[in-house]
Amino acid sequence: MNVTDAVNSRRSVRAYQDKPVDPAILRRVLETAQRSPSGGNTQPWNAVVLTGDPLQKLLGKVAEVIPQGLAAYSPEYNIYPPELDGAYQVRRFGIGEAMYAALEIPREDKASRLKWFARNFQAFGAPVLMLVHTPRYMGPPQWSDIGMWLQTVMLLLREEGLDSCAQEAWAVYSKQIRECVDIPDDHIFFCGLAIGWGDREQAVNTFPVPRAPLDEAVRWEGF
Secondary structure, three states: OOHHHHHHHOOEOOOEOOOOOOHHHHHHHHHHHOOOOOHHHOOOOEEEEEOHHHHHHHHHHHHHHHHHHHHHOOOOOOOOOOOOOHHHHHHHHHHHHHHHHHOOOOOOOHHHHHHHHHHHHHHHHOOEEEEEEEEOOOOHHHHHHHHHHHHHHHHHHHHOOOEEEEEHHHHHHHHHHHHHOOOOOOEEEEEEEEEEOEOOOOHHHOOOOOOOOHHHHOOOOOO
């Protein structure tokens, strides 16, 4: 698989096969991803990779508090800017509606939508969950570096035939994560990354995910 194929076939996969992931594959992917660029070669990414009993412990801990709703949330940052609007908000709203349409869950069926949303915190059934964190003093440039590293990881996973889903949603349960996983107090928790063999036949993995036209995002000068 070349880079273009990996980019074009990568998507946020939300249903996985009941099949373990060889740790040798994960080590190979993560060792190669260490070549990701970062300003001043700071390499600000840190991660914990969970599977088996440690993963089940975390999923169980979060399942206990999900019925509490917003009262159990303890996000360490705003996942989306409060002032998000315009095309950005339209895209965010549109992808959610497209997913629920593929799942045949209408807007008025709030209970079913909430039940599906809770699958975020089961890592969508993926056998591996990577939890990403970085020192709290890191700024936007370093968070950008972490994003480049995550993209590199996700594309290398595609090269191996694996799928993934970057999950900032995990940030709302940072308290429960810290109770189960040793993340330093002076680090901020960023996101989870579900990893596994995607069940690509499931409706939630087949609906179209549109992208904005290039000229909507990029202006050309001097060409």
